[in-house]
């Protein structure tokens with residue numbers, strides 16, 4: 001059979017070569033950002049995931065421990081009720097942080113965190129930083145800075161690489177994602 005059309009029509013795989021794909025960092029950070037939407041914290045939604053060999057081994061968002069009513073259900077933030085400012089009075093918070101939850105979820109399901117890479121929406125606090133160091137995590141990508149940077153100093157001393165992810169990139173990814181959804185919708189309408 002002689003094909004008279006464009007060579008591009010021959011195989012969808014040729015088109016796929018032209019298709020825009022997210023980088024691994026974009027892909028994992030977008031997922032960490034989506035994970036943060038499950039948060040039950042009333043003041044800040046955070047998300048974190050742990051990746052090993054380009055596979056997600058666990059996810060975490062900030063929220064109350066298993067079996068305890070979360071702040072959304074209670075309708076108040078305990079720290080705010082006690083008059084603490086942002087980043088203070090953490091010992092009175094019901095929430096387990098996203099980073100710690102990601103480590104705990106890996107433990108719960110029996111996955112080793114040694115050598116894993118973390119993608120987190122916020123720079124980890126000092127408590128999470130210490131857990132990250134001892135969980136054997138080797139690299140931390142984060143978007144937002146936390147009110148203090150002692151944790152970054154801890155990472156430096158422990159030899160853990162930290163990479164700040166450009167916040168504006170998330171907006172770009174979201175519009176690219178919307179575009180993919182629009183294309184899919186149009187394709188479905190046609191078929």
Ligand SMILES: [Zn+2]
Pocket residue numbers: 097098099100124125126127128129
């Ligand atoms: Zn923390």
